[in-house]
Amino acid sequence: MSVGRQFKRIGETGVALGLWGIVIWLFSKPKRILIILLIIFITVFSISLMLDDTGKTFYVNTNTLELLDKPFGNTKITLEMNDSLTLISEMSDDWLKVAVGDDTLFFKDNFYNDSELGYTYKIQKTIFSKWKALHGQEVILNHPDGYLEAGGSMMENGDIIKVLDYSxxxxQIKFKNTGGSFTKISIDYIKINWESILKKYPKLL
Structure with missing residues (x-):
């Protein structure tokens, strides 16, 4: 048997002995099992609470959002970008029940494909800011050196960059360079046509 296989066998044996030791340690005192089960229950419960958005405030992340009087019903209210609403409950097939003032309303929050934003949801916990609006936009490289080394590619000022993400x-923005890999650069090194963005999203904050 080779040295490598011997070490592998020793490692497997050590892990097995360690697991058996833990099992014996647990069952030697039933209280330990109860404590561990309680810890697991508290952890699962805490995670479920963190993931539960019921009663939380959301903001419209599209230009307009039609809210219906019931699923497949009639439009009762049309909200505009960054108007707020409260989530009452999630329903089947991506339908949501929400509250606006004293009204209980409904809409389907399946993601939609926006030509500039990509795939997104109609409401989010944060407002639709100008930084979110950068997603999918074409900006112009304006580096103080006049060029940028981007993942094996050389770019010069004036080159068009399509923003894939913004932190x-x-x-920083993230984009795909001509070599096919992803690059991040500061927004200080690009020119942004805010006028064009504001035309598309007139309610932008």
Missing amino acids: EYDK
């Missing part, structure tokens, strides 16, 4: 945390 508000570090103020």
